[in-house]
Amino acid sequence: MIEVEVVYALPHKQxxxxxxxxxxxxxxxxxxxxxxxxxxxETDLLQLEMGIYSxxxxxxxxxxxxxxxMRDGDRLELYRPLQLDPNKARLLRAARKKxxx
Numbered sequence: 738m739i740e741v742e743v744v745y746a747l748p749h750k751q752x753x754x755x756x757x758x759x760x761x762x763x764x765x766x767x768x769x770x771x772x773x774x775x776x777x778x779e780t781d782l783l784q785l786e787m788g789i790y791s792x793x794x795x796x797x798x799x800x801x802x803x804x805x806x807m808r809d810g811d812r813l814e815l816y817r818p819l820q821l822d823p824n825k826a827r828l829l830r831a832a833r834k835k836x837x838x
Contacts, residue, residue: 739809743771745782746817752776764794764802767813786816 739760744753754771764787774782787794787802789811794802807813821829 739807741767741807741809741811741813743767743773743813743815745773745777745815758807762807764789764805764807764813767807767811768802768815773815782815785818788814788816790814 739758741756741758742753743756744751746752752773754773756767756770758767758770765783768782768787774780789799789805791814792799793816794800794805796804799805
């Protein structure tokens with residue numbers, strides 16, 4: 738048996754759940770066993786991007802969540818969608834700064 742953390746950060750709080758898994762279980766198994774969905778019924782957690790210690794499970798540089806085998810001590814992170822694209826935010830800040838001058 739292994740222990741992993743499943744975390745989801747909201748603007749005002751962080752939800753962290755420790756889950757005990759059998760060896761060989763995936764990141765999706767950890768998410769399902771965390772029971773976070775019951776705490777966040779308005780959010781479809783399976784649609785969110787996921788990562789292990791900030792390394793995105795995207796199927797390109799890392800396996801997909803269904804294929805990633807969790808290891809003891811891993812931290813599965815669920816990422817909220819961005820409210821605003823960082824490039825667009827930078828352009829808006831620059832425009833505000835220019836307007837003030």
